[in-house]
Amino acid sequence: MTGINAKSGQVLTGKLSDMVAAAQQAGTSYGKMAADSIGPAGERGMSKAFFQRLATGGVLTAPKPEELEAIARGIRKPIRLVKEAAASQWLAWESVELSGYDEDMRHIIIRAAAMAPRDRRRLRVMLDAAEEAERESPAAS
Known part of the structure; x- marks a missing residue:
């Protein structure tokens, strides 16, 4: 924004x-x-x-x-x-800790860091579920 x-x-x-x-x-x-x-x-x-x-x-x-x-x-x-x-x-x-990441990754990290602990746990579960779904049915290449 x-x-x-x-x-x-x-x-x-x-x-x-x-x-x-x-x-x-x-x-x-x-x-x-x-x-x-x-x-x-x-x-x-x-x-x-x-x-x-x-x-x-x-x-x-x-x-x-x-x-x-x-x-x-x-x-x-x-x-x-x-x-x-x-x-x-x-x-x-620019934060040194995030300097090795691209803009998308920095945005994700900063947003996650600002979340309440409960929301971070929810984000973690969503990321894990997406990764597992990808493993179970990889996209056609």
Whole structure:
């Protein structure tokens, strides 16, 4: 999913903007993100307007570490994925751990890592079932 810069109409390739836009398009309002971004011990959160600007390309500088933590809370994603997405967007950095994989494999790994444990188990069962079905009746070549 990509965000769009509200002023220029430019499609964003930044992954953090994409993550926030995807969360909003999946039904989490910017207001809910802002409320959820406040830490359990009262750590500073981010505003509704900030999440909207981030999703639409209006945030031009990388958020600070404590802001990344608030964003992770707001979109309910692991902080590691949020940091990697921010590094990709503002520093053109790609995770070393995934650098040996093609774009499809990186996408699958990142999506699986962001899933709840129950959903990851379901994905694993589906992959195993697909592999077994392929072994039992291989496609005609």
